[in-house]
Amino acid sequence: MNRRAESNHALLWAVELANELRLPVLCYEAVTCSYPYANDRLHTFLLQGVPETSRRMRRLGIGYCFYLRRTAQDANDTLYRLAADASAVVTDDYPTFVARQHNVSAPGKLAVPYYVVDASCIVPMAAHEKREYAAYTIRPKIHRMLPEYLKPVPPVEVERDYTGQPPAWHCEVTDENIASLVASCEIDHSVAPSVSYGGGRLMAEQHLHQFLNFRLARYGKERNEPSAHATSDLSPYLHFGHIGALEVALAARAHAEAHNLAADEFLEELIVRRELAFNYARHAANPVSFDHLPQWALDTLDRHAKDAREPVYTRAQFERGETHDPLWNAAQQELLLRGKIHGYYRMYWGKKIIEWSGTHREAFETMVYLHDRYALDGRDPNTYTNILWCFGLHDRPWQERPIFGMVRFMSYDGMRRKTNSDGYRREIDHLRLTGVDPFRVQ
């Protein structure tokens, strides 16, 4: 999941192990056509990261090979074939989606040790023994441990360069052949690449620089205002591991100190709330379920299970953005076109799906489906936690009302009052009509 040569604890650990064993390191990356909702958008973003990762790994003396599994019939044993010639396999620990299952099933198929390293979090997931109840319970623990962990990852130094030839199945990905490689895969070609976000390390670094120089100072006050473009837009890059939370946190802190401004609100979201999400996913037997909602939320939702809903929309109506609410439709269009909804509007988006679905569980399924399929920042611990927050996870009870019970409600009037919703609608309409995002970072 952490697909980068920089600031990567898993890579550092692999190199240290290899140096101890007096062996070279080979970086292996792959994508199949069989993960859920495999489509042009997700494939393109992932493949756009490959050329730069490959260059930077090779520059470090680390071998690099990439396997593109185009059909379900192609061989699916490249990892095991590589491992047959290796002394150990090192990967990263990740608590959701395919990686979570793979890290359970892979070790049993290997004759060599299989190590998982926490390369996603700043304070390692393992530092928290139990599932935390809310942000306020994990916050003091994280702040207590931060001085120990908020430090740059030492540069990796391999003692033996990898000199072998890439395997016959290695796929050389270039900026020029990505479109044709994606077209050659047996995947869903109906979900087009994002109009706003290109994948890869260079794009991730561009977004970080844009954020530090033009947005961070406004983040505290304007992060909930989509037309202000005051957020980092880094979530797709963090999800695909093209950039790491640790290096982003260090860069934000350094920039804030150098320019005498506060990065507190940004660091709160990047560290405390993100790591609360990883803590939830790690300790949940099934993170994509209601199983771990707080009891007060389960009880209150249960008491309101049979409340009348009006209107009720089908999954297809939600998917096409065909509700009566122009703000909700705009948020859905942002998901369809950009592959990411502005953070504040995503909460509203989720709350309204609850309000306009036949049952709470159906609402949950719809939200998970739409994010798994369309969101570049989907399938991430953050995504599932954000969806479940709409049902009360990590939140507190509020005044009881229909359908939601004591789960927090969000209103159309509130969004109108608190944000420039007309500006947001205009921006998304422009995106839909022209297919061009004027805010795209080049």
Place this chain on the structure above:
DNA sequence: ATCGGCTCGCGCAA
């Protein structure tokens, strides 16, 4: 524009 009430449960101080 700002404030308290709504409501529950966790962590911490006593």
Place this chain on the structure above:
DNA sequence: TGCGCGAAGCCGAT
């Protein structure tokens, strides 16, 4: 055992 307070709420009073 009591108290403060919480991931982005709403509503009504001032």
